Amino acid sequence: MALVWNEEQLMLREAAAGFLAEKASLAALRKLRDERSETGYDQEVWREMAEMGWAGIAIPEEFGGLDYGYAGLGIVLEQMGRNLSVSPLQATVLVAATAIALGGSEAQKQALLPAIASGELTLALALQEGAHHAPEKTALTATANAGGYSLSGKKVLVQDAHIADKLIVVARSAGKPGDAAGLSLFLVDASSVGVRTERVIMLDSRNGGNVLLDNVQVGAENLLGELDAGHDLLQQVLDIANIGLSAELLGLSLEAYERTLEYLKERRQFGELIGSFQGLQHRAAELFAELELAKSIVIRALQAIDANDPQLSMLASACKAKLCEVAVRATNESIQMHGGIGMTDEFDIGFFIKRARVAQQTYGDYNYHLDRYARLNNY
Amino acid sequence: MSDLDQFRQETREWLEANCPESMRTPETSDTDQYWGGRDPEMSHPDQKVWADRMGEKGWTTPEWPLEYGGGGLDKEQTKVLRQEMARIGARNPLHSFGISMLGPALLKYANDEQKQEHIPKIIRGEIRWCQGYSEPGAGSDLASLQTRAEDQGDHYLVNGSKVWTSYADKADWIFCLTRTDNSGTKHEGISFLLFDMASPGVSTRPVKLISGSSPFCETFFDDVQVPKSNLMGEAGKGWSIAKYLLTHEREMISGFGHSGAGKTLGQEALETLGTDSGGRLDDTVLRQRIAQLELDTLVFGCTMARVKDEAKAGQGLGAASSIFKYYGTELNKRRYELVMSVRGAQALAWEGDAYDNGKTPRAWLRTKANSIEGGTSEIQLNIIAKRVLGLPS
Numbered sequence: 001m002a003l004v005w006n007e008e009q010l011m012l013r014e015a016a017a018g019f020l021a022e023k024a025s026l027a028a029l030r031k032l033r034d035e036r037s038e039t040g041y042d043q044e045v046w047r048e049m050a051e052m053g054w055a056g057i058a059i060p061e062e063f064g065g066l067d068y069g070y071a072g073l074g075i076v077l078e079q080m081g082r083n084l085s086v087s088p089l090q091a092t093v094l095v096a097a098t099a100i101a102l103g104g105s106e107a108q109k110q111a112l113l114p115a116i117a118s119g120e121l122t123l124a125l126a127l128q129e130g131a132h133h134a135p136e137k138t139a140l141t142a143t144a145n146a147g148g149y150s151l152s153g154k155k156v157l158v159q160d161a162h163i164a165d166k167l168i169v170v171a172r173s174a175g176k177p178g179d180a181a182g183l184s185l186f187l188v189d190a191s192s193v194g195v196r197t198e199r200v201i202m203l204d205s206r207n208g209g210n211v212l213l214d215n216v217q218v219g220a221e222n223l224l225g226e227l228d229a230g231h232d233l234l235q236q237v238l239d240i241a242n243i244g245l246s247a248e249l250l251g252l253s254l255e256a257y258e259r260t261l262e263y264l265k266e267r268r269q270f271g272e273l274i275g276s277f278q279g280l281q282h283r284a285a286e287l288f289a290e291l292e293l294a295k296s297i298v299i300r301a302l303q304a305i306d307a308n309d310p311q312l313s314m315l316a317s318a319c320k321a322k323l324c325e326v327a328v329r330a331t332n333e334s335i336q337m338h339g340g341i342g343m344t345d346e347f348d349i350g351f352f353i354k355r356a357r358v359a360q361q362t363y364g365d366y367n368y369h370l371d372r373y374a375r376l377n378n379y
Numbered sequence: 380m381s382d383l384d385q386f387r388q389e390t391r392e393w394l395e396a397n398c399p400e401s402m403r404t405p406e407t408s409d410t411d412q413y414w415g416g417r418d419p420e421m422s423h424p425d426q427k428v429w430a431d432r433m434g435e436k437g438w439t440t441p442e443w444p445l446e447y448g449g450g451g452l453d454k455e456q457t458k459v460l461r462q463e464m465a466r467i468g469a470r471n472p473l474h475s476f477g478i479s480m481l482g483p484a485l486l487k488y489a490n491d492e493q494k495q496e497h498i499p500k501i502i503r504g505e506i507r508w509c510q511g512y513s514e515p516g517a518g519s520d521l522a523s524l525q526t527r528a529e530d531q532g533d534h535y536l537v538n539g540s541k542v543w544t545s546y547a548d549k550a551d552w553i554f555c556l557t558r559t560d561n562s563g564t565k566h567e568g569i570s571f572l573l574f575d576m577a578s579p580g581v582s583t584r585p586v587k588l589i590s591g592s593s594p595f596c597e598t599f600f601d602d603v604q605v606p607k608s609n610l611m612g613e614a615g616k617g618w619s620i621a622k623y624l625l626t627h628e629r630e631m632i633s634g635f636g637h638s639g640a641g642k643t644l645g646q647e648a649l650e651t652l653g654t655d656s657g658g659r660l661d662d663t664v665l666r667q668r669i670a671q672l673e674l675d676t677l678v679f680g681c682t683m684a685r686v687k688d689e690a691k692a693g694q695g696l697g698a699a700s701s702i703f704k705y706y707g708t709e710l711n712k713r714r715y716e717l718v719m720s721v722r723g724a725q726a727l728a729w730e731g732d733a734y735d736n737g738k739t740p741r742a743w744l745r746t747k748a749n750s751i752e753g754g755t756s757e758i759q760l761n762i763i764a765k766r767v768l769g770l771p772s
């Protein structure tokens with residue numbers, strides 16, 4: 001497939017850029033942070049996003065979505081990265097809806113996807129337990145009983161935990177921590193007896209959270225995908241999630257870079273524009289090259305999702321690793337090249353490195369994905 | 380059958396009938412590369428047979444116009460031709476600076492007589508060209524070149540010297556940057572001359588590279604008479620031609636080492652170093668560095684494809700192509716550093732049949748030139764900073 005966006009996709013990009021700059025900009029994030037918003041996002045703006053179809057952008061039409069593919073979702077996510085927009089789009093749409101679409105039964109899809117597409121239902125994936133992304137190490141237990149399963153354990157770094165109506169909980173139904181086999185996914189109402197969610201305000205001013213499950217009873221009909229075979233489903237979901245996060249990282253890296261380039265053309269020292277110093281010029285040019293590479297792998301990987309590319313896992317890890325690397329470099333340089341003002345909270349540039357750090361760490365960072373890329377290439 | 384399928388079938392049949400068996404094996408040494416010329420060097424007589432047949436059909440330059448003997452193919456057909464050649468492992472029939480550098484400039488800037496004179500001979504590999512750009516005092520700062528060409532009425536009198544002229548000792552003709560006027564800025568007054576290396580007053584002295592071979596020379600001009608009809612474009616306006624030609628040279632150089640053929644470095648490392656108890660490559664640091672390189676190679680490949688696709692779709696300004704020379708050559712250098720690590724002691728021998736006569740270390744050293752020849756990496760970064768990013772001088 002040609003590595004370019006078509007006419008329709010370019011229009012979507014423009015529309016998203018316009019909407020987000022007006023309604024969900026960096027200024028809006030700053031306001032949510034400073035006012036200590038209860039939900040951590042603007043519900044009214046989320047409603048408008050849903051009205052435009054974004055909540056169902058990658059969901060098939062038969063379940064109330066736009067069927068615009070993950071390329072469409074990626075285009076929106078890139079613009080959200082540029083604007084540092086906050087919304088349930090990542091946790092609910094990119095991650096949870098994907099898990100349901102890929103692993104859900106017909107009944108689960110019917111019940112949940114249209115409600116997601118309309119923007120009514122929010123979800124969160126409860127996966128991580130330790131300091132690092134390591135799905136195989138899942139210890140939270142799922143014990144079969146007469147009514148279905150009983151879940152007990154603790155999850156960390158659950159994006160949108162405290163605002164989610166439902167949780168997708170990754171649990172160990174067989175084997176021991178460290179085994180890829182024996183994992184199962186469950187749909188759990190956040191209001192179930194025994195579920196406790198704690199909001200954690202993250203360094204990017206977004207919603208993280210911990211989830212505690214204490215003998216939570218879930219019916220057998222709430223198993224998502226096959227029993228004990230959740231690892232495969234999870235990998236498919238995380239491949240897509242990581243490509244989506246990469247699109248967001250691309251947007252924020254480009255924005256931080258372009259703002260910095262403007263500054264190089266404005267700020268004077270030693271009687272010259274600082275952009276005339278070769279030490280800075282070469283670093284800017286190298287970064288430009290890295291960003292051009294980053295654009296290419298993001299579009300390649302997004303298209304691969306929609307094309308059911310057999311190499312998807314390899315491309316997903318390549319994409320996430322590259323974008324982690326580039327985002328670190330772009331956001332670090334953006335502060336350095338601004339000098340002192342880059343360190344101030346009042347100036348916006350520091351917001352990018354914060355979001356970049358959290359997005360990198362979510363579902364595997366550079367180290368994780370570089371190693372996975374090597375593994376998938378058999379070495 | 381579509382036209383393209385038809386073309387594929389005919390091409391396949393033609394190649395089957397015309398590509399000698401011996402030309403369906405990989406090139407293993409410098410002399411396996413056929414460069415043509417008046418007195419061509421060969422390691423096998425089939426090299427000339429193969430080049431002549433392809434040249435006759437215009438397929439040494441598939442997309443050049445039919446009227447000068449080119450193939451007259453479109454992009455899709457060229458792709459098919461390349462695929463069909465790759466399918467049987469056919470060698471590049473003709474290595475040529477005439478094709479990769481001078482040809483595009485001739486097509487754009489030369490007058491009709493010059494085109495008729497030179498292009499067919501390039502296509503058929505009858506004349507081998509060299510590039511007379513760099514001088515002892517003019518490398519990165521190419522426009523400060525001093526080789527003089529004095530107007531003598533019906534001819535120019537050329538005096539001066541060039542350096543790093545690749546294969547000057549083997550070339551039949553030279554495309555040469557000369558100064559015809561000193562009165563303006565350094566970019567003005569440069570003239571683009573074409574002349575025969577057999578002209579009286581031209582001499583060359585080979586210079587040995589760190590890789591042990593001597594593919595480049597010092598080139599001296601002592602009262603060389605060049606007919607005025609050998610001036611390409613206008614007198615004093617040679618700089619734009621020079622720059623145009625450089626874009627083609629850089630494109631060629633950025634493609635070095637990215638054939639995508641053969642084993643990946645990861646596979647080779649597995650075979651050489653073996654696996655640990657977990658079945659992974661038995662050197663964690665090397666594993667990581669290979670993954671970084673192969674990942675960047677994959678992403679760079681996507682970028683080259685994206686730029687082509689954008690051009691086809693009429694999108695973008697092709698700004699990304701400005702990174703190719705810089706990134707491609709640095710990547711190739713990184714690759715060879717790791718090739719050396721993977722092959723270990725086997726790659727340290729310089730001579731001896733058991734060591735392929737030092738093929739690996741020689742190739743490794745040769746890559747060091749990639750980020751110098753055709754404009755250094757630093758110069759590429761300057762160009763990106765100024766022309767693409769618009770940073771002030």
Ligand SMILES: Cc1cc2nc3c(=O)[nH]c(=O)nc-3n(C[C@H](O)[C@H](O)[C@H](O)COP(=O)(O)OP(=O)(O)OC[C@H]3O[C@@H](n4cnc5c(N)ncnc54)[C@H](O)[C@@H]3O)c2cc1C
Pocket residue numbers: 509510511512513514517518519520542543544545546595748751752753754755756757758761
């Ligand atoms: C294998 C090989 C084949 C070649 N073949 C040919 C050929 O066929 N014909 C031909 O004409 N030439 C040829 N060249 C020459 C080549 O184009 C020059 O070597 C090149 O342009 C650099 O010039 P220089 O060697 O004078 O280095 P210099 O220009 O002296 O550069 C020295 C160092 O200074 C840096 N530098 C220079 N200016 C700047 C600046 N403004 N900003 C930052 N850094 C700077 C350079 O990047 C480099 O690191 C060949 C070179 C090699 C290595």
